[in-house]
Amino acid sequence: MSALRLEIRAADPSCSARTGLIHLPHGTVRTPAFMPVGTQGSVKGILAQQVRETGADMILANTYHLAIRPGDETVAKLGGLHAFMSWPGPILTDSGGFQVFSLADRCKMTEKGVVFSSHLDGRKFELTPESAMHIQENLGADVAMCLDHCPKLPAEKEEIDAAVRRTVRWARRCREAHTKPDQALFAITQGGPHRDLRERCAEELVAMDFPGYAVGGVSVGEDREAVHEALRVSTPKLPWDKPRYLMGVGRPEDILVAVEHGIDMFDCVWPTRNGRNASCMTFEGTVRLRNAAHKEDTRPLEEGCPCVACRNYSRGFLRHMFMAGEMVGPILASIHNLTFLQRLVDQARQAIVEGRYQAFSRDLLAKWST
C-alpha cells in the first residue's frame, strides 16, 4: 500500500508517545492529530476554510450519513468528497460500523452485513464489508475504514468475543473488496474491556498487514478507566510503524492520556457540540459563556489564542450572542474549541520532541481537575 506513509520524527523515551507525519495522497498530517468531524459533509456551522484556519490537517466524514443523503454516487458525480466539501487536504471516512451501535434499534445484523432502516425515511440500506468499501471508494477519502462490529457495552464476554471474530472476518472481506490504490484502508480492533480479546483481535488484524489501525469500541459507554485499559492493552500489539487511531475520542483529558499510550489520530464532535452549547475549553479550564460573570467582560475567551473569536471579540459579546440566540455565538465557540484542540495537539507534539510529554500532560490534567 503506497497511499500512506508514516514518518515518525520523535518518540518520548519515558512513555509510548510519538510524533511524526502521515503522508497521504492529499497532503501531510502532523501527529498526534485531531480530526474535526464533518458528519454530513460540513463541520457543523463552520466553513472548510475556517476549519483549515483552526490548524486542522485532516477531517473526517461519515459514510453512513453521506450514503443515505445525498448518496455516495452523487458525491462522486460532484467530484468526490474533497471537491464536494471544498477540503483539499486529507480526509478519512468511517465505515458506518459505528452506526450499528448508535442506531442499534434501526438495524439488523447478519454475517453478510447490516441492514439499516434509514433514520430519514425508513428505507432499507444495506451495509456489507463489500458495500462499505464501494461506498468509501466513491466518496474518495484518503483513508477508509473497515466495517466492524462494535457491540454495546456492558455486554457478556461471549457476545464481545463473537463481535471480535466477526470484525476480523469482515476486515478480511474489506481487504479483498478494496481496490482504490490511492486510498489507505485501516482495520479496527475491538474486544471491549477484555485484555485477551483485545490482544487476539489486534494480533489477527496485524497479521493481515493493514496500513493503519484503529482502536474501536471505546468511548461507547464504559467509564474512563476502561478506555485507558483498552489502550494499555491494544497499542503495544499494534505495529510501531503504522498509524494508530482512537475512534470517537476527543475530550482534551482523553487525548492527553491516549497520546501517552501511543495514539496518533483522534476524532470527536466534542468541540463543536460543546461550542454550540456555549461551553468552551481553554488551557486554564472550561469557560461557560452563558455565565452572567461574562456580561461586561472585555477580555477574550482565551488570552493568546489565535482564533477569530479570541482575536476579535470580548467574552461580553460572545455571551450576548448566546443570550440573544444568534448563530454567531455557536459558530465562534465551535471555532474556538476546534482551535483549542489543535493547539493542544501542537503543544503535545512539541513536548514529545523535547522529551517532556509526561510532565506536560500531568500539569494540564492537574490544572483542569481543580
Next chain:
Amino acid sequence: MSALRLEIRAADPSCSARTGLIHLPHGTVRTPAFMPVGTQGSVKGILAQQVRETGADMILANTYHLAIRPGDETVAKLGGLHAFMSWPGPILTDSGGFQVFSLADRCKMTEKGVVFSSHLDGRKFELTPESAMHIQENLGADVAMCLDHCPKLPAEKEEIDAAVRRTVRWARRCREAHTKPDQALFAITQGGPHRDLRERCAEELVAMDFPGYAVGGVSVGEDREAVHEALRVSTPKLPWDKPRYLMGVGRPEDILVAVEHGIDMFDCVWPTRNGRNASCMTFEGTVRLRNAAHKEDTRPLEEGCPCVACRNYSRGFLRHMFMAGEMVGPILASIHNLTFLQRLVDQARQAIVEGRYQAFSRDLLAKWST
C-alpha cells in the same frame, strides 16, 4: 456637523442617480451603498470579517434590540458598538422608531415618547427623543437616527398628518438632545402616500439642517408603486449635498428604482432572511437551492461571483446542506446574497459614472421579470 461629509463624484444626467463617498468617523462609504443588518450585534450567521469580505462598507444595528439586550450601557462598557461587533468601519443605528410600527401591540405612544413592553420579558422600556439620542450615543455608531413616528398603512390621512407633525417635533427634540460630535444625526421623513404631507415633512426637516435624511414609512405594507411615488415626491425636496437613506428597503428591484430617484443608502434583512430560506439572487434571477434540479449540479451558484460560496462549492453541495439541515447552507446562501447586493450597487455606481444608469437598471429589471 463635521461627523459626515458627502462627496458626490458623478451624477447620471438622464435621471436623479448619483454616486459618491460618505466620509464618516470610522471610514468612507461608497454610494449607492447597501448596509447589511446586524439587528442584535451580528449579521445573522455571518462573522464581521465575512461581512467585510462581501464588499460592505457600512452596517446597521438596531437600537431597540440592543437597548433591551444586552443594554446600551453594557455595549458602552464593552467599548462601544465598533469594538463590540468587531466592525471597525462605519455603523448606523436606527432609532427604535420602526419598532413602534413592528411591535405596535406592545407599545403605547404619547407626545413624550413610546413605552414598550419588552418582547423578551414584558418589562417596561421607554423610548423618547431624548433617550433615543442617549442610547445611540452610548452605542456610538457613526450615524444615529431621529426617533420618528411611522404609522401603519393604510391609515386615514388625518392620522398620517398627525404622525408627520409628531415626527417633526421629535426631530427637533432629538437635534437638541444630541451631543456627540463624532456622530451624524439623520432625520426621517414620513407622510405615507400623500404628496403634500411628504413634501411638508421634508421641507420642515430640511429647514433644521440635518447632516442626512431618510425616507421612512416605506416598505411597510403599501404596494410597490406607492414606494416609488413616495420617492418621486420626497427626494426632490431633500438637499442635493446630503445623503439620502431609504430605510428598510433592499430587494434588488427596489434598489434599482430607488437609486434612479437619487437614494444613496439602503438596509434590509432581505439577503440573510432569503439566504436562510435557500433563496439566492443572481444577475440571471433567483436560484432556489432546495430545487431537485441542483442535486448533481457541479456549477457554482453564480458564475463569476467572488463570494466564498461561489468560489468553493457546487450547487449540489449547497442543496445538500439545506436538505441535511446543516447551518453551513444558510451561512453560504446569506453570504452569497450579501455579496450579490454589493456587486449590484457596485455595478450601479459604475453605470452612473458612465452615464448609462437607466439602461443598466432597465435591462436587469427586464431580465428578472421574465
